[in-house]
Amino acid sequence: xxxxxxxxxxxxxxxxxxxxxxxxxxxxxxxxxxxxxxxxxxxxxxxxxxxxxxxxxxxxxxxxxxxxxxxxxxxxxxxxxxxxxxxxxxxxxxxxxxxxxxxxxxxxxxxxxxxxxxxxxxxxxxxxxxxxxxxxxxxxxxxxxxxxxxxxxxxxxxxxxxxxxxxxxxxxxxxxxxxxxxxxxxxxxxxxxxxxxxxxxxxxxxxxxxxxxxxxxxxxxxx
Amino acid sequence: xxxxxxxxxxxxxxxxxxxxxxxxxxxxxxxxxxxxxxxxxxxxxxxxxxxxxxxxxxxxxxxxxxxxxxxxxxxxxxxxxxxxxxxxxxxxxxxxxxxxxxxxxxxxxxxxxxxxxxxxxxxxxxxxxxxxxxxxxxxxxxxxxxxxxxxxxxxxxxxxxxxxxxxxxxxxxxxxxxxxxxxxxxxxxxxxxxxxxxxxxxxxxxxxxxxxxxxxxxxxxxx
Numbered sequence: 001x002x003x004x005x006x007x008x009x010x011x012x013x014x015x016x017x018x019x020x021x022x023x024x025x026x027x028x029x030x031x032x033x034x035x036x037x038x039x040x041x042x043x044x045x046x047x048x049x050x051x052x053x054x055x056x057x058x059x060x061x062x063x064x065x066x067x068x069x070x071x072x073x074x075x076x077x078x079x080x081x082x083x084x085x086x087x088x089x090x091x092x093x094x095x096x097x098x099x100x101x102x103x104x105x106x107x108x109x110x111x112x113x114x115x116x117x118x119x120x121x122x123x124x125x126x127x128x129x130x131x132x133x134x135x136x137x138x139x140x141x142x143x144x145x146x147x148x149x150x151x152x153x154x155x156x157x158x159x160x161x162x163x164x165x166x167x168x169x170x171x172x173x174x175x176x177x178x179x180x181x182x183x184x185x186x187x188x189x190x191x192x193x194x195x196x197x198x199x200x201x202x203x204x205x206x207x208x209x210x211x212x213x214x215x216x217x218x219x220x221x222x223x
Numbered sequence: 224x225x226x227x228x229x230x231x232x233x234x235x236x237x238x239x240x241x242x243x244x245x246x247x248x249x250x251x252x253x254x255x256x257x258x259x260x261x262x263x264x265x266x267x268x269x270x271x272x273x274x275x276x277x278x279x280x281x282x283x284x285x286x287x288x289x290x291x292x293x294x295x296x297x298x299x300x301x302x303x304x305x306x307x308x309x310x311x312x313x314x315x316x317x318x319x320x321x322x323x324x325x326x327x328x329x330x331x332x333x334x335x336x337x338x339x340x341x342x343x344x345x346x347x348x349x350x351x352x353x354x355x356x357x358x359x360x361x362x363x364x365x366x367x368x369x370x371x372x373x374x375x376x377x378x379x380x381x382x383x384x385x386x387x388x389x390x391x392x393x394x395x396x397x398x399x400x401x402x403x404x405x406x407x408x409x410x411x412x413x414x415x416x417x418x419x420x421x422x423x424x425x426x427x428x429x430x431x432x433x434x435x436x437x438x439x440x441x442x443x444x445x446x
Contacts, residue, residue, distance in 0.1 A: 188357045
């Protein structure tokens, strides 16, 4: 009935095509993207604000599939855990985008609104204001590294010589096989991170104007 | 005195050139690498076993600069922390390699020897054998994500509208500026991870044949 086979160019189609290219090559160019969409670069620029605009679209498209519904509904640590689990699944499906998205600051209002939910939950839980983004970033860093690990081959080490490296060989033999290996490491690390964050919150106390012992300890120990 | 301007092709020069290309583009090809080294691809193949061999060289070159000296010398958690701090610094200098190296299993005896030191320290500390690689992987995932964050712009969010997203705007204003932002998130997360791992170890008890409550809890909760 006169409906075109190719849907009109819209922002979701652009984001999907850019994700597809980046999944394959870790990056995209405007020319490749225009070719994949069978349009001219000028037509692309009609919809998006250059390369940065396309990266923002990709981030928004991915962020929309991450489950942030627990913030404000569940206790902060359960909500943060649910968000982390969903976040890893989403990025593990697009490992090629991880480095690229991590290299750009988050400038999109739609994604800001998701972070607003997380920031509100942590603020309400009693984390000092100056710790809030650090908590979110620490969990994100663990999630992104774990998504890379999940996208990696199912074994972490291969060809270990048990004569030269007996303890590593034993540990490798005892690790679960296949995807369960990455799931075990993620679950164990996420549990540890949450236990540690609960501990840090319990030490902060009620004085919101005070940076709290953990910030100073952290800053002092990593350099 | 007859010394050539270009040093002879050796494995370190190959690794350095491959790192340089990958730092810039997130990947390398044999052809580009040969061109950068001013040799033929055939000359390269004389020194290394194809692309996988070159990736192994890069990993070994990077791993040699990570400080694993604490394992066996310091308590396990201090050694693991020192290793994580040094590991982040090393990978933050080569952010383009992170995705590529994470996508390949570790097959090099020189790198196996470094993991052997970590596995021995965790084993001796009392971690059940089937948790050892998971602990190492969890810390590595946090380190790699944090290295991507350190290589990122000094701000995490930009252009937050304080009317629409007030708590995020406050959190962003309260976060430390510049590199201190990434350092704070890394230090806070590493502290939390270590606190949680110490807690998990204390719950494992002495029965090494038993998987321990944390493995089962982790596996049960992430799916």
